[in-house]
Amino acid sequence: MHGMKKDTVDLIVLGIAHSLNHSLFLVLPPLLGNIADDLGTSLTVIGLISTITFLTYGTGALIGGPLSDRLGSVKVARISIGLGGLMSLVFLVANDVYVFSAGMFLMALWASFYHPTANGLIAKAFPENTGQSMGIHNAAGNFGQVFTPTVAFFLGITYRWRASFVFFGLLSVGTAFLMDRIEVDEGEIQKADKSYMEFIRTPGLWIVLVYNVVVGFLFRSVDLFFPSFLSTDLQYTGGIAAFANSMILFFGVIGQLLGGRGADRMGPTKVLLITTTGMVASFALLMFLPANIAVPLFVIVYGISMFGHQPTVTKLVSMLSPRNMMGLAYGVMFFSAFGIGSISTSVIGWVADSYGLTTAFWVNAATALVLLSVATVIRMRIKK
Numbered sequence: 001m002h003g004m005k006k007d008t009v010d011l012i013v014l015g016i017a018h019s020l021n022h023s024l025f026l027v028l029p030p031l032l033g034n035i036a037d038d039l040g041t042s043l044t045v046i047g048l049i050s051t052i053t054f055l056t057y058g059t060g061a062l063i064g065g066p067l068s069d070r071l072g073s074v075k076v077a078r079i080s081i082g083l084g085g086l087m088s089l090v091f092l093v094a095n096d097v098y099v100f101s102a103g104m105f106l107m108a109l110w111a112s113f114y115h116p117t118a119n120g121l122i123a124k125a126f127p128e129n130t131g132q133s134m135g136i137h138n139a140a141g142n143f144g145q146v147f148t149p150t151v152a153f154f155l156g157i158t159y160r161w162r163a164s165f166v167f168f169g170l171l172s173v174g175t176a177f178l179m180d181r182i183e184v185d186e187g188e189i190q191k192a193d194k195s196y197m198e199f200i201r202t203p204g205l206w207i208v209l210v211y212n213v214v215v216g217f218l219f220r221s222v223d224l225f226f227p228s229f230l231s232t233d234l235q236y237t238g239g240i241a242a243f244a245n246s247m248i249l250f251f252g253v254i255g256q257l258l259g260g261r262g263a264d265r266m267g268p269t270k271v272l273l274i275t276t277t278g279m280v281a282s283f284a285l286l287m288f289l290p291a292n293i294a295v296p297l298f299v300i301v302y303g304i305s306m307f308g309h310q311p312t313v314t315k316l317v318s319m320l321s322p323r324n325m326m327g328l329a330y331g332v333m334f335f336s337a338f339g340i341g342s343i344s345t346s347v348i349g350w351v352a353d354s355y356g357l358t359t360a361f362w363v364n365a366a367t368a369l370v371l372l373s374v375a376t377v378i379r380m381r382i383k384k
Contacts, residue, residue: 011137011140013178013179013181013182014077014118014179014182015140015144017077017118017172017175017176018137018138018144019145019148020085020144020171021080021081021084021141023144023168023171024085024088024165025053026145027164028046028050029227029228030150030238030245032227033228033231034161038161039096039100041097043353044349044353047349048345049097050104050345050346051342052105055343056108057339057342058335058339059335059339060109060112060113061115061334062332062335063331064115064117064331065327065328065329065331066328067113068116068117068121069327073117073120073121074179074182077113077118078179079110080111080117081111083110084110084169085169085173087106087110088107088165088168090106091166107169116327116329116334117327119314119334120330130318131315132260133260134314134315135257135258135261136257139253139254139256139257139260142249142250145252148246150243150246152164153238153242154239155167204381204382205320208316208320208378211375211378213337214367214370215309215337216336216342217343217344218306218341218364221344221363221364221367224348225361226241226244226245227242227245228357233356248302248306250303251300251303258308259271259307260312260315262308263315269379270379271309272312272375272378273379275304275305275312276371278304278305278308279368279371282305283298283365286298286302287361287365317330344367
């Protein structure tokens with residue numbers, strides 16, 4: 001293991017990579033209306049494209065995770081960040097919904113390898129304080145993402161939406177070169193000696209998978225439609241709506257740090273129950289209070305709670321999973337949250353077109369209640 005200073009810098013570089021990996025997809029929500037109008041399509045179609053994109057983003061993790069177990073995490077992470085960013089150039093020629101879909105698909109495919117790879121790497125490199133290290137990595141990622149919706153919005157309205165995708169894509173390519181400095185001893189690179197079916201029989205894993213699917217459903221729909229909900233139903237300007245999305249990510253930085261530290265000190269299942277209760281509370285505030293009070297409170301409570309659960313779940317998975325299958329473990333988990341959970345963007349897009357965005361957010365509130373019941377079961381069954 002290298003000295004703490006280098007470990008910290010490595011975590012920050014991974015945090016930048018993490019930030020940009022998400023930023024490629026955070027361009028879409030604040031520019032949703034502009035892109036739909038420019039391509040002559042509807043929220044339902046954009047929601048469907050988003051579902052396909054995130055199914056790809058999630059499914060690719062099932063490849064990226066095991067690949068990192070075989071080739072090494074740093075190598076796979078660099079390929080993912082670099083080629084994911086390079087695919088943003090497709091948007092320069094995206095003049096119809098089909099080319100736009102192809103760009104989103106290719107970008108998601110390469111970007112999908114990153115999360116299980118980085119999470120497995122951190123779990124191996126920081127076995128003693130995994131939760132806190134995950135929290136720092138995720139918080140650094142969130143801090144970078146804070147500015148993405150706002151920067152993307154203003155780049156998009158100044159130079160057209162394509163410029164936003166290309167800007168974050170080229171930053172990703174540059175970061176892939178920067179990651180060459182990371183040298184973490186992963187031990188002997190092993191071939192996984194168990195099948196997927198044997199792996200998912202790991203005690204306690206199924207209920208964590210269910211939680212991930214439901215939280216992914218909730219997260220993806222809020223992420224995509226919250227700016228539109230603010231500007232369409234609550235009459236905020238596009239700039240303020242984009243800023244609100246940025247502030248969710250800002251408070252997510254606090255959530256990541258608190259969640260990671262809390263998971264190490266109090267145990268992950270207790271922190272998971274606390275953060276999930278916070279998500280339910282955030283929707284109660286949003287739907288029942290006047291908008292001028294509800295929106296700021298939602299941004300704070302939802303941001304801390306939603307992102308606070310992430311290092312908690314990653315620590316829980318590292319505790320439940322065999323070391324030589326860490327990449328596979330995080331691949332399966334990422335697929336459950338970002339892959340299966342992404343179905344929500346189609347469902348909520350249809351609800352929004354048919355019944356309005358306010359109704360869509362009532363559906364999100366109900367989803368948060370389901371999530372709380374799953375978190376309660378996890379707390380009762382897994383004594384960690």
